Amino acid sequence: MRISDKLQTGLPTWSFEYFPPKTNQGLQNLYDRMERMYELGPAFIDITWNAGGRLSNLTCEMVATAQSVYGLETCMHLTCTGMPQEKVADALKSAYEAGCQNILALRGDPLREEEEWKATPGGFKYARDIVRYIKKKYGDYFCIVVAGYPEGHPDEPEEDKDIQHLKEKIDAGGSLIITQMFYDVDKFLLWVKKCRNAGITCPIIPGIMPIQTWAAFIRRAKWAGCHIPQHFMEQLEPMKDDDAALRERGTVLIMDMCQKIFDAGIQHLHFYTMNLEQATKMVLEGLGLVPSKESLSPLPWRQSLSLRRK
Numbered sequence: 001m002r003i004s005d006k007l008q009t010g011l012p013t014w015s016f017e018y019f020p021p022k023t024n025q026g027l028q029n030l031y032d033r034m035e036r037m038y039e040l041g042p043a044f045i046d047i048t049w050n051a052g053g054r055l056s057n058l059t060c061e062m063v064a065t066a067q068s069v070y071g072l073e074t075c076m077h078l079t080c081t082g083m084p085q086e087k088v089a090d091a092l093k094s095a096y097e098a099g100c101q102n103i104l105a106l107r108g109d110p111l112r113e114e115e116e117w118k119a120t121p122g123g124f125k126y127a128r129d130i131v132r133y134i135k136k137k138y139g140d141y142f143c144i145v146v147a148g149y150p151e152g153h154p155d156e157p158e159e160d161k162d163i164q165h166l167k168e169k170i171d172a173g174g175s176l177i178i179t180q181m182f183y184d185v186d187k188f189l190l191w192v193k194k195c196r197n198a199g200i201t202c203p204i205i206p207g208i209m210p211i212q213t214w215a216a217f218i219r220r221a222k223w224a225g226c227h228i229p230q231h232f233m234e235q236l237e238p239m240k241d242d243d244a245a246l247r248e249r250g251t252v253l254i255m256d257m258c259q260k261i262f263d264a265g266i267q268h269l270h271f272y273t274m275n276l277e278q279a280t281k282m283v284l285e286g287l288g289l290v291p292s293k294e295s296l297s298p299l300p301w302r303q304s305l306s307l308r309r310k
């Protein structure tokens with residue numbers, strides 16, 4: 001199902017991002033975790049894309065397993081990095097054949113060995129171009145999601161221009177925006193307002209990064225270039241050597257963020273799980289959003305297993 005249709009419930013919904021693990025054991029652990037986290041009631045899950053090689057094949061494999069074996073509503077990330085058009089076509093075909101109807105279309109990060117992003121010969125230059133390609137080849141089959149940056153993108157110093165480029169992605173066929181992580185809700189809400197003023201009307205889904213450890217909190221905020229509000233620093237720094245206490249306090253701060261987002265009328269949260277369970281679970285539990293076991297239908301593969309056992 002297209003996630004743009006799935007999110008139109010008028011009620012709060014949430015989703016989980018995972019990335020392909022490096023080892024087979026890591027992969028099995030992640031499948032087990034994805035199944036457990038289904039009990040937290042995500043509207044969809046998404047799997048990130050790494051340029052080229054084993055990991056991008058693994059993204060396709062994980063999307064097929066999550067969507068067609070486990071029956072989880074899945075969104076596949078797909079980037080332009082290192083991807084001539086034929087490879088993009090193959091990846092889309094694999095998602096299509098797996099019954100996945102959602103693609104997060106991205107330009108991608110630069111290759112590890114390169115400082116600046118470079119287009120691949122025979123490939124695409126901007127996310128907008130891959131959105132156009134998907135739309136042309138598949139019409140409305142895929143719900144196309146695109147990335148947005150409430151605190152700007154490093155390649156475009158002018159905010160207005162970056163928002164214009166975001167609008168071009170929507171005009172090309174994007175139906176939803178998922179944002180980069182942030183901790184400053186006021187900045188995020190101001191940016192949403194600017195997007196609305198620029199004529200962007202589709203849902204904008206905030207990217208939420210739960211707080212796991214002090215080192216990871218600081219590193220990820222720096223990597224994403226996001227501002228850490230003073231009250232986060234004041235409350236978290238004194239417990240930087242106590243992971244459990246930091247996670248508890250971090251959960252309260254993230255819950256406050258989410259509540260403020262809901263209060264502003266935005267009903268969906270997108271969690272960067274970093275393939276971990278606990279911190280996301282604590283936030284959803286704290287917000288009282290975790291559904292009761294009885295209200296969840298079992299995953300389709302479990303349903304067929306129990307039918308076979310009868």
Ligand code: FAD
Nearest residue numbers: 048049077106107108109126127147153155156162165180
């Ligand atoms: P674009 O929208 O193409 O924008 C890139 C830059 O080019 C921006 O500065 C933009 O303003 C500028 N630009 C766009 N159009 C034009 C134009 N016509 N003229 C001039 N400048 C223009 N990376 C991965 O490698 N794999 C992933 O799975 C992944 N998942 C992500 C998920 C989310 C929700 C987010 C927010 C980011 C993700 N990223 C991922 C990171 C992303 O690939 C990088 O941030 C990348 O640098 C930009 O990608 P984009 O799709 O936003 O690019």
